[in-house]
Amino acid sequence: MIYDLFIIGGGINGCGIARDATGRGLKVFLAEQGDLASGTSSASTKLIHGGLRYLEHYEFRLVREALIEREVLLKAAPHIIWPLRFVLPHHQGLRPWPILRLGLFLYDHLGGRKILPPTRSVDLRTDVTGRPLKDEFTRGYEYSDCWVEDARMVVLNARAAAGKGADIRTRTKCASARRIDGAWELTTAADGGAEEKIRAKVLINAAGPWVSQVLGAVVGRNDPDRIRMVKGSHLVVDKLYDHDRCYIFQNADGRICFAIPCEQNFTLIGTTDEDHKGDPGSPRISDAETDYLLAAVSEYFKRPVTREQVRWAYSGIRPLYDDGASKAQEATRDYVLKLDHPEGGAPLLSVFGGKITTFRKLAESAMEKIEPFFPQMGKPWTATAPLPGGDFPYDGAERLIAEMARAYSFLKPNVVRRMFRAYGTDAEKIFDGARFAADMGKSFGPLTEREIEWLRGEEWVRSADDILWRRSKLGLHMTREEQEALRGYFAGVQTMDLQRAGG
Numbered sequence: 208m209i210y211d212l213f214i215i216g217g218g219i220n221g222c223g224i225a226r227d228a229t230g231r232g233l234k235v236f237l238a239e240q241g242d243l244a245s246g247t248s249s250a251s252t253k254l255i256h257g258g259l260r261y262l263e264h265y266e267f268r269l270v271r272e273a274l275i276e277r278e279v280l281l282k283a284a285p286h287i288i289w290p291l292r293f294v295l296p297h298h299q300g301l302r303p304w305p306i307l308r309l310g311l312f313l314y315d316h317l318g319g320r321k322i323l324p325p326t327r328s329v330d331l332r333t334d335v336t337g338r339p340l341k342d343e344f345t346r347g348y349e350y351s352d353c354w355v356e357d358a359r360m361v362v363l364n365a366r367a368a369a370g371k372g373a374d375i376r377t378r379t380k381c382a383s384a385r386r387i388d389g390a391w392e393l394t395t396a397a398d399g400g401a402e403e404k405i406r407a408k409v410l411i412n413a414a415g416p417w418v419s420q421v422l423g424a425v426v427g428r429n430d431p432d433r434i435r436m437v438k439g440s441h442l443v444v445d446k447l448y449d450h451d452r453c454y455i456f457q458n459a460d461g462r463i464c465f466a467i468p469c470e471q472n473f474t475l476i477g478t479t480d481e482d483h484k485g486d487p488g489s490p491r492i493s494d495a496e497t498d499y500l501l502a503a504v505s506e507y508f509k510r511p512v513t514r515e516q517v518r519w520a521y522s523g524i525r526p527l528y529d530d531g532a533s534k535a536q537e538a539t540r541d542y543v544l545k546l547d548h549p550e551g552g553a554p555l556l557s558v559f560g561g562k563i564t565t566f567r568k569l570a571e572s573a574m575e576k577i578e579p580f581f582p583q584m585g586k587p588w589t590a591t592a593p594l595p596g597g598d599f600p601y602d603g604a605e606r607l608i609a610e611m612a613r614a615y616s617f618l619k620p621n622v623v624r625r626m627f628r629a630y631g632t633d634a635e636k637i638f639d640g641a642r643f644a645a646d647m648g649k650s651f652g653p654l655t656e657r658e659i660e661w662l663r664g665e666e667w668v669r670s671a672d673d674i675l676w677r678r679s680k681l682g683l684h685m686t687r688e689e690q691e692a693l694r695g696y697f698a699g700v701q702t703m704d705l706q707r708a709g710g
C-alpha cells in the first residue's frame with residue numbers, strides 16, 4: 208500500500224492540507240508527534256483577521272487574501288468563529304489620525320467584506336468603550352475582525368479529513384524520511400515505542416517551527432532552508448471591563464497590543480515579538496514579556512493592570528519565513544511553499560509561515576504545487592464547504608443555542624452555549640437523546656462523561672490536558688479538584704485500554 212501524501216505536522220497547516228487533499232481524492236497519512244494543535248496552532252491570538260498592522264509593511268497580497276478569508280471561514284465554521292469589533296484609540300504621540308483613517312479605509316475596501324460591518328469613528332468621551340480608558344483618549348476608530356477557537360479549527364480540519372478517509376495519527380513522530388525507488392519511505396514512532404514503515408508518493412513538511420529541524424534531522428538534508436522563530440506570548444487576566452468590544456492599542460515601539468474579552472470572565476492580552484533560538488517545544492513567557500504586556504495596556508486603561516490579575520499565560524513560536532528583516536516584528540507574515548523535486552526522486556513540499564486565517568488558501572496553493580504529480584486530482588472545493596458542526600447560517604448560532612437550551616433544559620444554559628460554540632450542530636450527537644442530567648454520565652464540573660467519550664472517540668483526545676487547554680479552555684474554569692478527578696478518569700480509561708489491548 209502506498210499513500211499519495213504523507214504529511215508531517217498536525218497543526219492548522221498540516222490538517223488544512225489533509226482536509227483539502229482527501230476531498231480531492233488523495234490518500235493521506237498525517238503524523239503529529241504530540242496532540243493536534245499542540246504546537247503554535249493553539250497559541251495564537253485567535254483572530255481571523257486581515258492584519259491591520261501588516262499594511263504598514265506593504266503586505267497587501269497577504270492582507271487582501273486574509274480579509275477575504277474572514278467571511279469564507281465565518282460561513283464555514285460559524286460555531287467557532289464570530290465577529291468582533293475592535294476599538295483603536297488615537298494616541299497623541301503616535302500615528303497621526305489621518306494615517307489611522309487611511310489604514311482603516313484600505314482595510315475596509317481591500318476585499319471581501321460583505322457581512323462584517325464597516326469602520327466607524329467613536330467619540331471615547333461618550334461611547335461605552337471610552338469608560339475604562341484614561342481621559343486623554345478622546346477619539347478612536349472601531350472596525351471589524353473575527354474570533355476563532357484556533358485549536359478547534361485544527362481538530363475540525365482533522366475530523367473533516369478523517370471523515371473522507373485520511374489516516375490521522377497523533378502522538379506519532381515522523382522519525383525518518385528517505386527517497387527510495389522514486390517514492391518516500393517513512394518511519395514513524397508512536398508514543399510507547401511502536402514503529403511503523405509507511406510509503407508515500409509525496410511528502411509534505413508542515414512541521415511549523417520544526418520545519419527546518421525536519422528537513423535536517425528527518426529528511427537528512429545538509430542545507431535546510433531556515434525559518435525565523437519569533438516567540439509571541441499572551442496573558443489571560445481577570446476581566447478588565449464590561450462591554451463586548453476589543454481594543455487594539457498602539458505601543459511606543461511601533462508594535463500593537465490587543466485586549467480581547469475571552470471565556471466570559473477574562474481578558475486576553477497579547478502579544479510580544481521576540482526572536483527565539485533553540486528548541487521550539489514548550490516555549491514560556493519571560494518576566495520581561497509579562498512586564499511589557501502589562502505596561503502596554505496600562506498605558507491606556509485608567510486602572511493599571513498588575514501581575515496579581517494574571518490567571519494564565521501561554522506562548523507560541525511563529526514559524527516565519529526568514530526574509531532577512533532586521534526586526535522580528537518586521538519579518539514577513541506571508542507564507543512560502545518550497546517544492547524540492549530532484550530528478551527521479553520523490554517530491555517534498557515544505558511550508559514556511561502561514562496564519563490560522565490563511566490556512567485554507569495555503570492548502571489550495573499546496574494542492575496547486577503538487578497537482579503535476581496527481582493529474583487526476585479533484586478541483587478546489589473548500590471555499591463553500593462547511594467544517595464539521597458548521598452546517599448552519601453564519602448568523603444562526605443564537606437561535607440554535609436557544610433551541611438546544613429548551614430541548615436539554617436539564618443542562619445549565621452556559622453549558623449548552625459552550626458546547627454549541629465548540630461542536631455546533633454536532634453537539635446534538637453528544638446529547639443524543641439524553642433526557643436527564645444522569646444520562647450524560649459522570650460529571651466533572653461543567654464537563655460530562657458523554658462529552659469526554661465523544662472527545663476520545665472523535666477528536667483524538669488522550670489526556671486531561673488535551674481537553675483542559677486545547678479542545679476547550681475549561682482549565683480556566685474547573686476547580687483543582689475537578690481537574691484532578693478528570694486526570695483520575697483518564698488514568699482509569701488508559702488502564703482499561705491497556706488491559707483490552709493485552710487481551
Ligand SMILES: Cc1cc2nc3c(=O)[nH]c(=O)nc-3n(C[C@H](O)[C@H](O)[C@H](O)COP(=O)(O)OP(=O)(O)OC[C@H]3O[C@@H](n4cnc5c(N)ncnc54)[C@H](O)[C@@H]3O)c2cc1C
Nearest residue numbers: 216218219220240246247248252254381415439562563564
Ligand atoms: C503569538 C502568536 C499569535 C498569533 N496570532 C494569530 C492570529 O491571531 N491569527 C492568525 O491567523 N494567526 C496567528 N498566528 C499565526 C499562527 O498561529 C501560526 O502561523 C500557525 O498556527 C502555524 O501553524 P502550523 O501548522 O504551521 O504549525 P504548528 O501549529 O506548530 O504545527 C506543526 C506541528 O508539527 C508537529 N511536528 C513537528 N515535527 C514533527 C515530526 N517530526 N513528526 C510529527 N509531527 C511533528 C508539531 O508537534 C506541531 O504540532 C499567531 C502566532 C503566534 C505565535
